[in-house]
Amino acid sequence: MSDAEDERAGDSPGADGDGESLQALRERVEAEYDFENFGPADMAEMSADEWEAAFDPDxxxxxxxxxxxxxxxxxxxxxxxxxxxxxxxxxxxxxxxxxxxxxxxxxxxxxxxxxxxxxxxxxxxxxxxxxxxxxxxxxxxxxxxxPEPGEVPEGGGELGNTVLQVIAVAQGIAGLVLLGAGVLNYGTTGSNAVGMAVAGLAFLAVAIVLLMVIVNARLSDKFRAEEYRERLRAVGLEDGERPDFLPPLEADDGSGPNDGEREA
Incomplete structure (x- = not known):
C-alpha cells in the first residue's frame, strides 16, 4: 500500500479511534508484538484494528x-x-x-x-x-x-530421586550412629553425649523429610503418567475411535469419514 493510500486509510473508518494511519498502526503492532512467538495471549490482547493492520487479507x-x-x-x-x-x-x-x-x-x-x-x-x-x-x-x-498409552513410562527424574535416596540413607545412618554414641556415652561425657544425641535426632529428621519428598515425587510421577495415559485413551489411540463430541466428518458425496484422511 502506498503512502497516499495509507493517509486516506487514516481518514477512513478503517483507522483506529485516534485517527492513526494504517501504516503507523502497522509499525506500532510490529514493534509491540513478537510474531515469531505469537500465541493465544497475544491474540487476545489485539484489538480488531490491530488485527486487520497486522494481517493484510490481500x-x-x-x-x-x-x-x-x-x-x-x-x-x-x-x-x-x-x-x-x-x-x-x-x-x-x-x-x-x-x-x-x-x-x-x-x-x-x-x-x-x-x-x-x-x-x-x-x-x-x-x-x-x-x-x-x-x-x-x-x-x-x-x-x-x-505415544501409545502403554508406551508412557511411570515417570521421569529417577536420577534425582536416586541421589536424594542416597543422601537420605547417609543422613539416616549418620543420625543413628550419633544417637547411639550419645546414649552409650551419656554417663561419661556429659554435655558432649547430649550434643551427639541431639545431632543424631536432627540427622534422622532430615533423612525422614528427604524420604517423604522421594515418596511424594514418585507418587506424583505415577499419577501424571496415568493421567496422560487416560488422555491418550480418550482421543482413541487404543481403540481408534474419535470422541463423541466431534462434528460429523462425512464427505459431501456420502463416503465414510476415513476417505482422504491422514492421521497423526
Missing part, C-alpha cells in the same frame, strides 16, 4: 497450501509437546482436524476455524501465522506423534 495464504502449512505447524507443535492433540487431514471437503479428549478445532481452506476449548485456542494462532508468507513453517515430523 496477502493471506489460503486453500490447500494453507492447510498444508497448518498441518505441518501443528504436527511440529504436537511433537514438541507444546500442544496435546491428534491431528488429521481430510480431503473431501479439504480440512485439518485437531482434537484432544475434550476440545477440537476444524480448519477450512479459507482460513476459518470452528471448534471449542483449549485446542481451538491453540490452533487459532497457528492458522494466523501459517497464512502469512513471512512465516517459516517448520518441517512436519513423520509418523504418529503421540
Amino acid at each position: 496477502t493471506w495464504i489460503t486453500g490447500e497450501e494453507l492447510l498444508d502449512r497448518v498441518e505441518a505447524d501443528l504436527r511440529s507443535r504436537v511433537a514438541d509437546r507444546d500442544v496435546f492433540a491428534r491431528v488429521e487431514r481430510h480431503g473431501d471437503p479439504p480440512r485439518v482436524l485437531a482434537y484432544s479428549e475434550s476440545s477440537y478445532a476444524l480448519v477450512y481452506p479459507d482460513g476459518s476455524v470452528e471448534g471449542e476449548g483449549t485446542v481451538l485456542r491453540d490452533v487459532k494462532p497457528t492458522v494466523a501465522l501459517a497464512s502469512m508468507e513471512s512465516y517459516d513453517v517448520p518441517d512436519a515430523p513423520e509418523g504418529q506423534l503421540l
Whole structure:
C-alpha cells in the first residue's frame, strides 16, 4: 500500500479511534508484538484494528497450501509437546482436524476455524501465522506423534530421586550412629553425649523429610503418567475411535469419514 493510500486509510473508518494511519498502526503492532512467538495471549490482547493492520487479507495464504502449512505447524507443535492433540487431514471437503479428549478445532481452506476449548485456542494462532508468507513453517515430523498409552513410562527424574535416596540413607545412618554414641556415652561425657544425641535426632529428621519428598515425587510421577495415559485413551489411540463430541466428518458425496484422511 502506498503512502497516499495509507493517509486516506487514516481518514477512513478503517483507522483506529485516534485517527492513526494504517501504516503507523502497522509499525506500532510490529514493534509491540513478537510474531515469531505469537500465541493465544497475544491474540487476545489485539484489538480488531490491530488485527486487520497486522494481517493484510490481500496477502493471506489460503486453500490447500494453507492447510498444508497448518498441518505441518501443528504436527511440529504436537511433537514438541507444546500442544496435546491428534491431528488429521481430510480431503473431501479439504480440512485439518485437531482434537484432544475434550476440545477440537476444524480448519477450512479459507482460513476459518470452528471448534471449542483449549485446542481451538491453540490452533487459532497457528492458522494466523501459517497464512502469512513471512512465516517459516517448520518441517512436519513423520509418523504418529503421540505415544501409545502403554508406551508412557511411570515417570521421569529417577536420577534425582536416586541421589536424594542416597543422601537420605547417609543422613539416616549418620543420625543413628550419633544417637547411639550419645546414649552409650551419656554417663561419661556429659554435655558432649547430649550434643551427639541431639545431632543424631536432627540427622534422622532430615533423612525422614528427604524420604517423604522421594515418596511424594514418585507418587506424583505415577499419577501424571496415568493421567496422560487416560488422555491418550480418550482421543482413541487404543481403540481408534474419535470422541463423541466431534462434528460429523462425512464427505459431501456420502463416503465414510476415513476417505482422504491422514492421521497423526
